[in-house]
Amino acid sequence: MFVRAYLRASTAEQDATRARAALDAFAASHGFxxxxxxxxxxxxxRLVRPELFRLLDDCGPGDVLLVEQVDRLSRLSATDWSKLRSEIEARQVxxxxxxxxxxxxxxxxxxxFTARMFAAVNAMMLDVLAAVARKDYDDRRRRQAEGVGRARTAGLYRGRVENTARNASIARSLRDGHSWREIMTGTGCSRTLLAKIARRLKEERINNAVADPGALNGTVRGAK
Incomplete structure (x- = not known):
């Protein structure tokens, strides 16, 4: 049996490794x-998460996926959580x-017998906590939208400030032909942000083609 720890944060600005000490302490206290x-x-x-599915690909039957909290694994909708659960169960993780x-x-x-009992109870509790995690996400999004709406009405909303230096560095890496995995590993950016910057570069190339038809001959690796 191998125990594999999954550490997740929503954005590159957050510390995904924050929970490492707690996971290490838990492992030590349980003798593994x-x-x-x-x-x-x-x-x-997001159901599609490269590192999560790399972890699952590395797992064999009976291996353990260790997380600090269930919401690190899932804030998924009911449909996507069912898909992920099915994938995990099929791999016997x-x-x-x-x-x-x-x-x-x-x-x-x-x-x-005891293993089956614990597995059954755990499956039910996982479903409950996954549903709570999703509700918490939906509630926060709703409160955020309400707050933005009130700020806009009052003329106070300015939106999120873009990290232009970081995004320029990511754009240079894309132009230089680095893969998405290399860029995400090197900068800690999310796939969503990387896709946004890749689309922006593609739009710039198309706009530049009006003045220079040869501009479309350049490529941005991973842009679609």
Whole structure:
């Protein structure tokens, strides 16, 4: 059995490795070591997360996916959570979360009957916490939208300030032909931001083609 830790933050500005100390302490207190750690900067509302699925690809039957909280694994809609759960179950991977004590017993269970009992209870609790995590996300988005609406009405809303220096560096890396994985690893940016910058570069190339038809001959790797 291998235990693989998944550490996620929604944006590059957040520290995805913040929970590492808590996961290491949990592992030490339960007498096992973490075989590998997978760090990701993607929203928990996205089903497609490269590092999460790399972790699952690396897992064998009976391996453990360790997270600090269930919301690090999922803020997914009910449909997407069902898809992820099915993928995890098909690979026979066990989810252990620090905020779900019923899952702790999945690391080492004394017999098949007890293992099945803990697995059943854990599956139910995972569904509950995943639903709570999604509701929390939806509630925060709703409150945020209401706050923005009030600020706009009062003429106070200015929007998020773009990190122009970072985005310019990402754009240069795209122009130089670096892969998306290389850029995300090097800068910690999200796939969503990278796609946005790639689209922006493609639009610039198209606009420049009006003055210089040869401009379209250049390519931005990964732009679609």
């Amino acid at each position: 070591r973490i075989a590998a750690r997978y760090v990701e900067h993607e929203s928990g509302t 066990r989810i252990v979360s620090l905020d779900l004590p019923t899952s702790w017993n999945l690391i080492a269970t004394p017999d098949d």
